[in-house]
Amino acid sequence: MIRETLSIFKNIFENRKLLVQFSFNDFKSKYAGSALGIVWAFITPLVTVLTYWFVFSHIRARGADEAYPFIVYLVTGLIPWFFFSDSLLSATNVFREYSYLVKKVVFNVQILPTSKILSSLYAHVVFIFIGFGITSLSGVFPTVKALQLLYYLFCLIIFLTAVTWLTASTQPFLPDIMQFINVAMQTIMWTLPVIWIPSENIARFLKINPLYYVIQGYRDSFTNGPWFWENWQYGLYFWGFTIILLLIGSGVFGRLKPHFSDVL
Template structure:
């Protein structure tokens, strides 16, 4: 019997911020700084965002918090073997425990971001409890989608380290084509359909506007696809974990 997953999660979070004075604040700073920059650019007229149904501050912050959780999930899954290698080599930690650590850690950080996102929404006049609750619940598509993608790539990334660089390099431009800080133009609407990260963001953000107009069919389709991806990733992860250590 390995160490309980919650104990491993606590150890993993402490290790990530060991020696950091700000600690968990760093989990919020990057998306908040980026949101602040684009809010300034938009209000100064330096960039044109187009018509949106939410105050831009709400649009940017609520989107970026979900985006950052997706990225954390991908990176958490991608680096799970590297981070847990000392424990995997010296204790009887199972592959299943590692997966739970990645999922719970991503959800833990997402809870902090969720509080900030909901606080911004409330500050700008979005007070409908149904919309706020729906945003909170639907935003948890983000950690699941991210972890599923990261875990699928993780064993291969341990064998071919360039994969980690490739994934990290791809995430930055993906920020600008996922409707995170700038709405996806109509002529490129397919980017919001075939991109699971964009679907997670637009689904959660759409709930703040009108719960009834959220495309639950598309969200459900991608949820089913990501369940399959997660199942495949878990199978590969378990079969290859001891090989890549």
């Protein structure tokens, strides 16, 4: 499994120019033919943020955290969640979407899930800057600790890579996995500190989900929270979980890859 994992990463690196070009074309093609084009990549998440803000700010008499306004808590949780959900849903269906490429022996299909993650990353980077703008307008200004966003972004990309190797590989054989993920995502979001603050007792249980580490890390980066090495115990858990998932995902990918063209 370790050899298969390293082999996939090697192929992705060797095809990095093709990967960037392919992902950028994929990003543009998502909204091709619509009047507003790629603007839709930003309108939908912004409307979602404003809706949550309007609803929950009226439900709560005060912000979600006394240290800063609710909009800061909300935005810093939704930014990584939007990236995760968009990448997972698009990458899971990538082999079926590009079945004509999968059937070509000369095309390296190993870059396809990563291309979807990179395609979603373009909008994500813009939203990070928007997030800094919103937090600054709310009185929470970025500090040097904002630099650790690069670390947590790396964590999220590697975790997404592990998950999508598994889901994208099984989707051609189990088409219903897309429906399962759509349903599961609605539940998973409510088990994370995205729009609500779990108590310490509940948080201990919810931290089983590695995404908890990333989302809380994003929020700490935006709000001058602790450095990532101060939570080294949970960091070790996250990376242990992610590495195991990478090994499983690469193993499944390697075994199912020769059969993709048969079922697509």
